[in-house]
Amino acid sequence: MSNQEMLAQTALEVLGDKALSSHSPYGLLTVEVPAEGIVETVRSLVEHPVLRMGFLTDLCAVHYPDDPGREIAVVYHLHSLPNNFRLRLKAFLPIANPAIDTMTPLFSAANWMERETYDFYGVQFTGHPDLRRILNVDHMDYFPLRKEYALEDETRDDKDDRFFGR
Amino acid sequence: MTTPDTQKQGQAPLVAHDSIDGEIAILNLGPTHPATHGVFQNVLKVDGERILEAEPTIGYIHRAFEKLAERRPYNQITPITDRLNYCSSPINNMGWHMTVEKLAGIELPKRVEYMRVIIMELSRIADHLICNSVIGVDTGALTGFTYMFQERELIYEMFEEVCGARLTTNIGRVGGFERDFSDAFKYKLDEFLKGFSARFEEFDGLLTRNRIFMDRVIKAGPISAERALNYGFTGPNLRAAGVDYDVRVMNPYSSYEDFEFDIPIGQDGDTFDRFVVRQQEIRESLKIIRQALDNMPAGKHFTDVPDFYLPPKDEVYRSMEALIYHFKIVMGETPIPAGEVYHAVEGGNGELGYYLISDGGRTPYRLHFRRPCFIYYQAYPEMIKGSMLSDAVLTMSSMNVIAGELDA
Numbered sequence: 001m002s003n004q005e006m007l008a009q010t011a012l013e014v015l016g017d018k019a020l021s022s023h024s025p026y027g028l029l030t031v032e033v034p035a036e037g038i039v040e041t042v043r044s045l046v047e048h049p050v051l052r053m054g055f056l057t058d059l060c061a062v063h064y065p066d067d068p069g070r071e072i073a074v075v076y077h078l079h080s081l082p083n084n085f086r087l088r089l090k091a092f093l094p095i096a097n098p099a100i101d102t103m104t105p106l107f108s109a110a111n112w113m114e115r116e117t118y119d120f121y122g123v124q125f126t127g128h129p130d131l132r133r134i135l136n137v138d139h140m141d142y143f144p145l146r147k148e149y150a151l152e153d154e155t156r157d158d159k160d161d162r163f164f165g166r
Numbered sequence: 167m168t169t170p171d172t173q174k175q176g177q178a179p180l181v182a183h184d185s186i187d188g189e190i191a192i193l194n195l196g197p198t199h200p201a202t203h204g205v206f207q208n209v210l211k212v213d214g215e216r217i218l219e220a221e222p223t224i225g226y227i228h229r230a231f232e233k234l235a236e237r238r239p240y241n242q243i244t245p246i247t248d249r250l251n252y253c254s255s256p257i258n259n260m261g262w263h264m265t266v267e268k269l270a271g272i273e274l275p276k277r278v279e280y281m282r283v284i285i286m287e288l289s290r291i292a293d294h295l296i297c298n299s300v301i302g303v304d305t306g307a308l309t310g311f312t313y314m315f316q317e318r319e320l321i322y323e324m325f326e327e328v329c330g331a332r333l334t335t336n337i338g339r340v341g342g343f344e345r346d347f348s349d350a351f352k353y354k355l356d357e358f359l360k361g362f363s364a365r366f367e368e369f370d371g372l373l374t375r376n377r378i379f380m381d382r383v384i385k386a387g388p389i390s391a392e393r394a395l396n397y398g399f400t401g402p403n404l405r406a407a408g409v410d411y412d413v414r415v416m417n418p419y420s421s422y423e424d425f426e427f428d429i430p431i432g433q434d435g436d437t438f439d440r441f442v443v444r445q446q447e448i449r450e451s452l453k454i455i456r457q458a459l460d461n462m463p464a465g466k467h468f469t470d471v472p473d474f475y476l477p478p479k480d481e482v483y484r485s486m487e488a489l490i491y492h493f494k495i496v497m498g499e500t501p502i503p504a505g506e507v508y509h510a511v512e513g514g515n516g517e518l519g520y521y522l523i524s525d526g527g528r529t530p531y532r533l534h535f536r537r538p539c540f541i542y543y544q545a546y547p548e549m550i551k552g553s554m555l556s557d558a559v560l561t562m563s564s565m566n567v568i569a570g571e572l573d574a
Contacts, residue, residue: 026268026507056398058508058519060534077508077521077536081395081409084416088508109398112544120232135225135573144233151237 007051007085014048015041028086035074035091035100042089042106045078053078053087059103059113061121063095065147071095072121076103093123102128120145185213195558197226203300203562204569208546215555220547224540228573235533239498240266241340241474243533248334250537251571254293254514255335256285256325261511264419265520266340269507270474277465278342279421280458284355285328285337286420286511287451287458292321293514294402294444294451297566301441302373304563305382310369317365320358327351341475342468359456370445380438387549387561388436397545400538401516403565406443407435413512424461425454437557437564444566473500498528515539515566537571 008029012019018041020032033041045053058077065071070092078087093100102125103110114125115134122143125131133140142149196207205226211219231246238246247258260282267274295318299311322332327350329337338344347355373379389399394407404411410429414422430446432439468475476495477488494500504526510519516538523532542565550558 025505028508030506055395057510057517058521058534058536060521062523062532075521077519081411081416086508107398108393108396108545109541112540113398116540133225135228137225144230149233151233 003083004085007080007083008087010048010050011045011053011085011087014044014051028088030088030090032090032092035093037101038074038089038091039101039103039105042076042078042103045087046106050083051080051085052082053080053085055079055081056103056107056109056113057086059110059117061117061123061145063121063146065095067092069094072098072123074100074117074123097124098122099124099126101126104128119143122146184216189213190218193555195555197223204567204572206567206569206572208558210555210558212555217550217553217555217558220550220558222543222546224543225573227569231535231574232533235530237529239528240500240502240530241495242498243530244339245334245336247535248336249570250535250574251293251514251518251539251568252333253296253566253568254289255333256289256337257293257511257513258518259335259337260286260420261509261513261518261520263338263340264511265507265509265522266474266502268509269505269522269524270340270471270502272341272469272471272474274342274420274469275465276421276463278467278469280462281343281347281467282338282420283422283425283458284455285325287454288321288324288355290451290512290514291448292318293566294448297515297563298373298441298444299369300563301383301437301560302379304560305379307373307379310372313365314369317358317362320354320362324351324354324358327354339468339475341471342466344476346467355455355459359452359459363452366448374442374445383437383441383560383564385434386437386557387553387564388434389545389549390435393545393548394435394542397548398541399516399545400542401513401566402443402447403435403440403516403542405429406432406439408433413510413517417510419509419511425457427451427453437560440564440566500528502526510536513538515568515571516542535574537574539565539567539571540574543567543572 011029012022015031018033022031045051057079060075062073062075063071072093072095074091076089091100100123102114112134114128115132117123118125118131119133119136120143190211190213193210193212194207195210197205207223209221210217234246235243244259244262247262248255250258295314299314302310325335326332327348329335389407391407391409394404395409408431410431412429415429427450430443432443472491477491481488482492502524504524506523508519508521510517518538519536521534522530525531550561
């Protein structure tokens, strides 16, 4: 068993029953975790003596409109620099109330990443010190990266998939 | 006229430790200001010249790249990546090609990887040259800047030989390069390698051990290693704080494991350390380029992936198969597996990551750019708190914040 596999094993053990499902697309361990207590879940990985996942590489969201009750996925990319081990965590939220605790107590880096995620997807990060829009104008009243906002004019159909046999 | 409310309710008044009259002013640094090198605003609360608080506002050139990418076929996303960190566009382009190659499971010949390494290291040199010479400008030393811009020009001429463009390069393709390195490119690279070092060392001698420059930049805008990691710093800024994290070494891509080079690190994470780390990285990049040239394997400049790599134009006119592939690629009809992939490259200013989710359609389902300077720029208020206004300008230029990448 390679070092990376052992670390993946350890991560799954640390997560325990918090790991709802896991797979490793392209070699990156991806674990679905519950949205409740996300900070404690990540803290257990950060403070684990072997894992030490102390670097938040990335935080973003994905919108799956066809998955009722779990439309918004918040994705965390963690990196353990001492072990060079990466881990992806996903927490799914309902679009009616997309609320999840903020990661700012653990990582200062999460501040703007969460503001960006809020800006584009409307995810409410509970306890965030300054949850405002960051890239878009303040008076925007929708969350533009959600799938219901088509990029182009709805009346245009020259790039429609049905012309390409889909 | 009302005076701005500089004090929050119930809080002790902010006063600098060396305040003379305790009068606090609000100063807008940016959005258009010659010292900000890009469009971003900082609302500074100053007591005399001492900064008490800073609040950055970003998003002035936000172009919705992540939304645009959801509507574009994979090969049409490359020009978007040009416009992230436009000081080192080829690295962004290559990072994107590699992400798609990783998703589609395309293996490249060593020659392509070495060619990519040469281009990427050239653009790293260009990126660092701009950043470091601008630090000089902000301390009042314009001379080095004018000389180093000539060197950058030489690098851009080389890019022009490879892909026809200079700044927004759109260089290479998924599967390789559009053409092999030409003789003109090889000649220019050769001339560059012969002459650059001496001119660069002259620039280095102008600033690095210059007493005036050192007094100006040492202890300006420092950050500790611990805070830098917590703030998600990567690239030269993190290394200046003393952490030897470099994606090229930790997660080698494009055959970086074949090359012998050092990771320079600093100690205090201040402007001087960031400057010196970049200077040293330029020398390391030259080392890598020389090794790549010396050990350049023979072979083709592309791999056989007709689904992604455009066929030669004359074949499109003569061969049915080439015409079909050409049409499919241009119309964005490339077979791509469903899946999700994260790929990171060492960009000019840090770990540039691509988080790509594909549902098998002609466009990405979701594409997120991990933009290094978006993540580390949020440490800026903490880094300049309590420092002089002129140090704030220096700190910003030494952080290598590129507006295009910041605002995506």
